[in-house]
Amino acid sequence: MSAAIAPAGGSKYDLSFARWVYQNIDGGDRISLCMQCGMCSGSCPIGTAMDHGPRKLFMLIRAGMKEAVLTSDTIWNCTQCYNCVVRCPRQIPVTNILQGLATVAVREGYAPQQPTAKFSKAFWLSVKRFGRTDERLVTALYYFSYGLKEGVRRGLDNLPIAWRMVKAKRMHLGLPHRAKGAADLRAIIAKAEEIEARERAEG
Amino acid sequence: MQAKKAGVYLCGGCGIAEAVSLDALEAVAVKEFKVAHCRRHEFLCGEDGVRAIRGDVAAGTVNQVVVAACSPRVNADRFQAEGAQVFRANLREQVAWTQPPGAENTAILAADYLRIAIAEAQKSSPPTAHHEGPHSARILVVGAGISGLTAARAAARAGYHVLLVEQSGEIGGHARRWSKRMPQKPPYQAPQDNDIDRLIAMVEADPRIEVRRNCRVVKTAGGPGQFTVTLRQDADEPECLIGAIVLATGWRPYDPEKLGHLGYGASPDVVTSLALEDMLAARSLKRKSDGRPARTIAFVQCAGSRDPNHLPYCSSVCCGVSIKQALQIREADPDSSVYVIYEELRTPGVAEEFYRAAQRAGVIFIKGGVKRVGADLTVTMDDALLGEEIALAGLDLIVLATGMVPNAAGIAGAGEEPSPLPEADIDPLAPIAVAGCTGAVPAPRPPATQIIVAGTPLLNLQYRQGPHLPILADGFADSHFICFPYETRRSGIYTCGPLRRPMDMAEAAEDATGAALKAIQAIRNAAEGRGLHPRAGDLSYPKIGLNTCTKCRRCTVECPFGAIDETPDGFPIVNPTRCRRCGTCMGACPVRTISFDNYSVEMLTAMIKAVEIPEEDDKPRVLVLACQSDAYPAFDMAGIARSPMNAFVRTIAVRCLGSVNLLCISEALSCGYDGILLMGCKSGDDYQCHFVKGSAIAQERLSKVGETLKSMALESERVQSVEVSIADGGRLPKILDDYLAVIERIGPSPLKGFG
Amino acid sequence: MSEAKKFTYYPGCSSQASAVHLDQSLRAIAPRLGIELEEIEDWNCCGASVGFVEGGTLPQTAISGRNLAKARQQGTSDILTPCAACYLNTHGVNEKIKNDVRTRQRVNEALEAADLKYDGDLNVRHACEVLVNEVGLDKIKEEVTNPLTGLKVAGYVGCQTVRPFAATVSGGQYDSYDQPKFLDDFVAACGAEAVPYDPKTSCCGGSVSVYSPDKTLHLIKSILQAAADAGADVIATPCPLCQQNVEMYQDAINKKFGTSFDIPVVFYSQLMAVAFGMDADKDAALGHNMIEPVKLVELAKKAT
């Protein structure tokens, strides 16, 4: 049964969280097929930076351990290389599921400090505002999401790279490029957000 | 009997003529053995050569064809000639291909092989088939579960009459209890309707099948084609003549009372798979304790199985059964929660689809070992994949997936004394071989538990070897050979279904069909006096000269197939249709009074003595008695590889090392052989002898040779046994050279020249 | 292809900044290969690989829906995109709209807000797949007037150009996931030498490298190391993000690992432009590379 907020399990292997994930995460229904072979976790380029890896994350979902799942850094360290997706013997769309879990984690407030979440926020702002991404703008927004001082520090750290990009005429210096129909796009996004919210509320 | 007229046919092809002088060989045949008819051919297996042989036989010139050419393993069909016996001297693989051409020793070796073949012919007569006593083509099927019903129906459909006996009052066995069965048809995802009623109806309607309920076998005597089986049904004890027997006595669930550690008995809501099956069949999944519907259910796999303290083997079907039941529960109640706790999930073949179907249906599989099950139905386990101990609480029902125990013995009935089962023959946990280890890898041994309770013998065989069928290991009926899984040590009696190994209904049905074929085959061959596997079609059988028999009983004891009974006054009596023609009895007989028409101690002795033993010290002679099925082909393999072989070795093929009589050994020693090697198959737990015990018996007999050697003032090294498999062709030259080195060290036989 | 085949072109955001040289060189070689590119009118961002986190699944899907709907207004030509991430998102959303009724309905409900609709009757194709399946190596070879003789190239494909679609039916089954051959084939067709290069599809860290390079520099290092070990003069890639990550972090890597990498990273389309005898700057856009591909520049001079 769907719910606006994913249900937290009571005891181990309380299946309410697992069933919510199966039904509400894009591709989540295939998690049921996972046979815990480890192919996905073994394929992660930065698997060593993950606390659980996708394989164990799926077992935690089955075990109803919502908190452990949504606070896991596994979600955030996916580089989207899609190795696991093409190798999974049960054809589970691992990357998409991790993306879906990331959205839930952000929405439910489990991941305020995640770099990816901050970066995504900056990125999405640019998309919504201009219809296109301006790398310069996104990067700046991202850096300053850590506060003014940290933002300046990171900006300075990356100045040499930025300078070279400018020199190679690959960093745009004028106003951000924009799609003329950015307003249309915003309307579409707003409608899509509305649909998702409605669906969550309907359950 | 017709007079023997031997003809010797010398082939010069494939390098033989280049290696040895055919003139010299002809001289051996004609001058030494006075063979009247000797022909040469440069290509004997070609059309002309074969025509010449068959012409001579047809003309009555020859009725014993001695082919001095290639190995007996090749061209057997070409050299067949209607109405003649064929003997082979292997001058190709074992002379021309392994010896230097033109050498003196090569010539002597070839001459010796020809002598051996002619000597064999002189002592051999064409076998006459055994045709005595009554013959029945009726098949007895014991047990009317899925295996027995299928076997009966399969045999009947091929035209055979079947007597199907069932101990209980109903036919159908365990299969009748299943609400559904595992899928056999694509896409292999859903439990399938149980069609046992259809099979029962077909069996009951089949005019060729006679079903007897509440009926059991109390006694079985005789052999294929002529079993006399005594039944007991109510007060009756009818006696039937039976051609062959299919044993389909199936299995029983492992006693759950022994599974207290998994919570059985602690709560009425800890049940077995079978108990759950009854609930599913009744479409009422309610707790015994309080009648509440069971909605949260855990299956505990390997309940008793794969456990050295209980059933050491995997019961094979439990994973599939739990998956089937879990799917049924999920389908009936979409809000149910179903867990399967497993250690190794085993759904081989297309059953993997079934596993995935259960996962897709939301069944949760948890890998790990159960530590305890509380009376409150909390399962405490090591969750291997979460990496922590967890308590699975809130369960309504726990299902123990109990394993299968083979019914290799009957359940003791009124009036019958249970007799202890024979010891299992092999240790399935014998350590593997490791390089450099003289002993073995230390393997944890399970406590020796007798998992099979003693029961009445299923057939109560009136055999010298006892009333039970041999048990291989873990209580399963004898089925040792990978290539020949149906072969048992009791001819004409075939086991099928979970009696042989744990298997599901579909496999059991397939297995039963195969067993029915073997039964039909046994009947047809018995009718013609032909032997069964592995000497299929052999007409010869052992004949015992009772006037010289000392009633020592060695033949009856040693026969691996229990083919020889004893008369009340202690004389051995052969059941030719049970006999597999290995000759172990012949090897056992201390007074060499057991012989086949075409195989005897006298013949082997003559062959051994046919070899000329030179007196020179630098020309030792080693006799190799090689098992025809494995060691002898290994010599051929060495020949095909053109591996140089020691020229002092004389190889004689024997049916089985079990047929080698110690008298052959002592005769060989006394005529001056410097050494004797017995080459047979691997013995022990993974024995490879097709006659079960041939090489083991030979080794045991050899252990007694010591005294004889001592009395002849000979060293113990002069007689040794080696285990050689067919794949050891590459090792053979070294084995022989090493042995010749031993002979060189101990020197020539002191008996040389006295023979 | 006897006459030019028309594609609706989706260049993606990077075409206007970090991967301007991919866009420029591809537009230059396309006519030579019989490809006509018509840009999607007023296209928008695909959401790249991070948009979903903040945006959510359906908004992320719907923005690609807008691009598809706009493209459909221009006709039924296949959509072509040279960017791995754009391809991943647009192709993925397109297949979902085609095959999943619920997604189709929800996306169209969102598109309605801008008076757009899309039913899933277009195909979205990667530029490399089009080169393999439509153009063919023979045609590429045919256009080579300035073979890149002596240039040693490490063909680095990266992830999303081939995963997860390259071997699927909808993805044109143009190559495999671990050791794709197409890039080496392109290199060889241009007369250069494709050096043996194992980490063909190992990951550069993707967007994680953009915001948390500390976690991924070792990945880029091994990509560079293998190229250096194989004696490559240049790394070629089809992917904008790979090109950027592998190129721009070389200083940081040298600093962190004590290495001294200075390996140019170019797009396959830049190689082709040079091999086709086109202008080094205007067509091959070699001026946009942060690390100057010296040998390639020299080869380009040879043509003029």
Next chain:
Amino acid sequence: MVGQAAQSQTILVVGGGIAGITAAVEAAETGYEVVLVEQGPSLGGRVAQLNRYFPKLCHPTCGLEIHYQRLRGHPKIKVFTLATVAAVAGARGRYRVTVATSPRYVNARCTACGDCARASTTRVPNAFNYGLDTVPAAYLPHPMAYPMRYVLAPEVIGTPEAEAIRAACKYGAIDLDEEPATFEIVVGAIIWATGWKPYAGEKLESYGYGRIANVITNVEMERLAAPGGPTQGRILRPSDGKEAKRVAFLQCAGSRDYNHLPYCSRICCLASLKHAAYLREQYADAWIDIYYIDIRAHDKLESFYRRIKADPQVRFVKSKPASITAGDRGDPVVHGEDTLTRELYDCAYDLVVLATGMEPSAALAPAELTVDEYGFIVADLHDSGGMFAAGVAAGPLDVSMSVQSATAAVLKAIQAVSAGEADAGQA
């Protein structure tokens, strides 16, 4: 049987591996005429290429020898090698079968003396050893070939070498003019024992088979361990002939995988356990890692698993490895996650063996047969037709189960050819 076309009681067996040979011998020894058709130049099939069987570690050639003894000269069995079934028409009791033969270029006069091989200068890949070595263009398929007859590789036909080979044969056994041919037979029932082929290792791209020399498949391991194999039975790795002592086995290489073979191939776990035994028997200092998802040592074979598990130098790692890369000194490096410890590993080995699964051989499937999506023949539960599957043609089976299946198929075939007959065998 008035008014009916004459029925045939002959049973056709397609495929001369262990299942086909068993079916042929069992049927003939029950008194039926048998035609056995084998695609290759020799009988024996996959089992002939095995070094030993699990769990007895006995040699398959031992059982083959017994079978050959029974086949040899059995008047009721006709064997055709290099022959396939090209077409089947008709129905149960009377199938008209078109058999197509390919030329062997060696006729029945061959004595297997080997003069042709000595006259041959070209060497061709040795299919029997899965191409791990070569044989002369005139070759004996293997030492246990049946029939014991040489074959000429088509590569040399039309060359002067072929003429030289013909001239070298003293017995006129070389026939260079042999052509593909077809003939028709009428049979009452057909047993399909078409067997399997190893799943192609190349398809497991991330495992580097074909790119990394010291990554081999389990069938190749059998040949390396076999006394008649390319290394005379010493387990040496392909790149440099070094003794393979540190060896990894990757289970489910292709099997249980929607991207490859969705089913479990059943035998691979036991095959790798057997290979561990080979290695331990050869090298006291062998260290073996078996990477698995579930060890499927079904029924009594569990004891074999326990025997191997008792060896402290064999380690079981519950993990499906993600990839293999080429490491230093030719050592393949296996990467993945140990699912029980959650550790990521990168382990280098002398040799890595992919436990590849069984794929049913692609064969002619007449409309009467139902074949599942994997290519296995689905049993006709009502046995109404006259065609039956035996062995791996019916599903992934081990040798013993294949033999059982073949034996059962014989009885079904007999039912088909004797349907409607009077009672059999009644005295």
